[in-house]
Amino acid sequence: QVQLVESGGGLVQAGDSLRLSCVASGRTFSSAAMGWFRQAPGKERELVAAITWSGGGTYYADSVKDRFTISRDNVKNTLYLQMNRLKPEDTAVYYCALRRKGALEIATMGNDYAYWGQGTQVTVSS
16 A cells, blocks of 8 residues: 655745655555645645656646756655745645556646645745
C-alpha cells in the first residue's frame, strides 16, 4: 500500500518562500511520475507542477512558472515543491499525487494519479 504524507505548509506573507515535502512509502515512488495539485476554497483542484519518474522532465502551470520548482529524491522517496515569491492567490490546500507504477511520464489530469496525500495548507497573507 502506498502512502503519501505532505508537510511544510504554513502561514506566510506575500513574497516569502515555503518548501513542501511529500514522503512516500511503498515501492512505487521511483517507478512513476508525480505531481503537486492545489485546491482553494470554492475553486476546482488544479495541477501546479509535475515531474517525470527520473526527474528529467517537469511541467508548471503558467501561474507558478519562474516562482515554483518541483524536484524529487528517489533515494529518499521524497517529492519537493519549492515555492518562492508567494502571492495571496497561492493560498490553497496543496496535495502531492503519484501515478500508478510504470506511468513514467507527466500527466495533467487528476484522474491519471492513483495515490494522494492528505494535503497541507498554505496561506499567504497580503
